[in-house]
Amino acid sequence: MKAFTRHIAMAAAAAALCLPLAAAAAPSGPQGRTWAEIAKLPDWGGVWDADWSKLFGPGGRTQPDLTPAYAAKFQAWKDAQKEGENLQSTSANCLPPGMPGIMQQPYPIEFLFTPGKVTIAIEAYNQMRRVFTDGRPHPADPDPLWYGHSIGHWENGDLVIDTVGFDTATEITGGVGHSDKMHTVERVHLLDPNRMEITTTITDPEALAKPYVVKMQYVRHRDWDIKEYICEQNNRDHSDAEGRPSMKLN
Amino acid sequence: MKMKIVASVTALAAAAGAIALAAPAFAHHSTAMFEWGKEQKITGTVKEFQWTNPHTWTVFNVPDGKGGVEEWGLEGMSPNYLGRNGWTKASLKPGDKVDMVIYPLRDGRKGGFTVAVTFPDGRTIRELPSSPGK
Numbered sequence: 346m347k348a349f350t351r352h353i354a355m356a357a358a359a360a361a362l363c364l365p366l367a368a369a370a371a372p373s374g375p376q377g378r379t380w381a382e383i384a385k386l387p388d389w390g391g392v393w394d395a396d397w398s399k400l401f402g403p404g405g406r407t408q409p410d411l412t413p414a415y416a417a418k419f420q421a422w423k424d425a426q427k428e429g430e431n432l433q434s435t436s437a438n439c440l441p442p443g444m445p446g447i448m449q450q451p452y453p454i455e456f457l458f459t460p461g462k463v464t465i466a467i468e469a470y471n472q473m474r475r476v477f478t479d480g481r482p483h484p485a486d487p488d489p490l491w492y493g494h495s496i497g498h499w500e501n502g503d504l505v506i507d508t509v510g511f512d513t514a515t516e517i518t519g520g521v522g523h524s525d526k527m528h529t530v531e532r533v534h535l536l537d538p539n540r541m542e543i544t545t546t547i548t549d550p551e552a553l554a555k556p557y558v559v560k561m562q563y564v565r566h567r568d569w570d571i572k573e574y575i576c577e578q579n580n581r582d583h584s585d586a587e588g589r590p591s592m593k594l595n
Numbered sequence: 596m597k598m599k600i601v602a603s604v605t606a607l608a609a610a611a612g613a614i615a616l617a618a619p620a621f622a623h624h625s626t627a628m629f630e631w632g633k634e635q636k637i638t639g640t641v642k643e644f645q646w647t648n649p650h651t652w653t654v655f656n657v658p659d660g661k662g663g664v665e666e667w668g669l670e671g672m673s674p675n676y677l678g679r680n681g682w683t684k685a686s687l688k689p690g691d692k693v694d695m696v697i698y699p700l701r702d703g704r705k706g707g708f709t710v711a712v713t714f715p716d717g718r719t720i721r722e723l724p725s726s727p728g729k
Contacts, residue, residue: 437624439649452675468675572675579647581670582624590628594668594706595654 372498377478383458387502392468392571393541393563394453400561409517409547409557422520425587431520433590437583439576441470443491443515444508445529445545449561455571463497463504468571476506483509489525491515504533517547517557524551539565623649623673629698629708637667641691646674646684653687653709655695669697671709672722686720687712 375385400406411419425431436442448454450469457464461479466472476497487494487510494510508529517523527549536542541563548556581593639657651671656664671677674684687693693714697707711721 432627433625569679572678574648574673574675576623576649578649579645579652580649581652581668582649584624590625592628592668592670592700592706594704595666 371500373501374499376480376499377458377463378461378480380460383460386458386499387535389456389458389535389541391565391567392453392455392569393565394569395449395451396540396562396564397451400449400451406518406559407557409521409552410554411521412552412554415521415552418522419520429589431588433582433584433588434519435584436470437580437590439470439580441472441491441576444474444493444511445517445547445559446515447472447474447492448531448543448545449559452574453566453569453571454563463506466571468574470576471574476504478504483507489513493527493529502535504531506531506533517549517552522552523547523549526550527552536562541565626698626708628701630701631698631708633698634696634710635699635707636694636696638694639664639667639692641687641689641693642666643689644684644687648673648675651677651709653695657705665705668706669695669709670707677722682720 375382377383377386422431434442436446441447442450447467447469450467452468454468455466457466461477463476463478465474465476467474472492474492474495476495478497478499480498481496483494483496489512490510491512491514493508495506495508497504497506499505506529508531509527511523511525511527513523513525515523517527527547529548530546532544534542534544543561543563545559545561546556547553547559583591583593585591637655637657639655641653642656643652643654645652645654651674653669653671655667655669657667659665674682677686691714693712695712696710698710699707708723710723711719713719
């Protein structure tokens with residue numbers, strides 16, 4: 346717990362100083378840059394199913410502290426719900442949520458280690474994230490992407506993922522957007538051999554008054570496989586441009 | 596209006612009883628179009644059971660009392676979720692005469708979300724947990 350607190354404090358401090366967070370943390374132990382090094386990484390085999398109580402239970406979710414400008418936008422979004430708008434999301438139209446929402450789905454995920462890269466396979470919406478662990482930096486001027494540009498390193502068996510370069514189409518939470526300066530740091534840590542915690546610290550100088558920390562937990566299932574999820578296979582749900590829901594019956 | 600990170604229908608199943616949910620909704624979509632939590636029983640015959648993402652779908656014929664049938668469309672949990680919870684693509688078959696508990700659409704059309712299915716021999720298979728207190 347102390348380690349998390351320290352990590353969050355570091356994230357906050359680094360954000361305040363506009364330092365890249367990756368520079369604030371020190372790689373330690375094997376980094377998985379070769380097959381031989383991968384053999385020394387922790388065993389994250391099997392698939393990891395989201396603990397729904399962390400997603401949906403009491404105390405599982407908190408609201409971010411917003412800057413006045415983004416708080417006003419959020420209030421307007423909520424006000425429009427009373428008029429029947431913003432009750433459905435574009436994920437109902439099969440658009441995946443992007444970051445950070447894709448890491449908060451009630452479906453399992455899987456970690457694939459290859460030299461210099463960790464790939465996260467996400468069952469929901471059949472998505473993939475690629476985390477480069479070969480020591481490369483972020484691009485100086487990253488393109489806007491739904492999953493951003495992710496670099497990672499290992500700290501004594503925890504994977505720390507630093508991501509920048511987000512498309513502003515995604516949301517931090519429902520009705521809470523972000524700027525192109527959003528920055529996430531995820532610490533992937535095993536609480537015990539079969540329970541994983543991912544602590545995500547989100548900063549954005551335009552949207553967030555202070556770092557927003559989200560904790561998810563996953564339970565290992567060694568005998569499960571990631572299943573396909575073709576959202577367009579038989580999708581009858583729809584959100585219109587104002588977020589009004591509908592369902593096609595036939 | 597983009598993604599909505601609230602709660603999911605799958606979570607409702609997981610969170611039965613012990614956990615009070617703050618904001619019931621889906622991962623894929625919100626529950627705004629349903630009268631969520633208001634159980635309605637309909638009795639009829641399965642015409643088709645579609646084992647598909649992002650949701651299973653049952654075409655269900657309900658006698659209209661005048662010698663004909665009304666066709667209902669019932670959304671369900673994903674095959675990914677149901678397949679990990681004891682269901683198969685053959686859990687419902689065309690011709691099965693069953694009682695369905697659903698959460699109906701708000702707009703009054705003949706559709707809803709599947710909560711539970713009871714067969715003539717009394718066997719019940721659930722997609723969602725019982726309502727609190729039931």
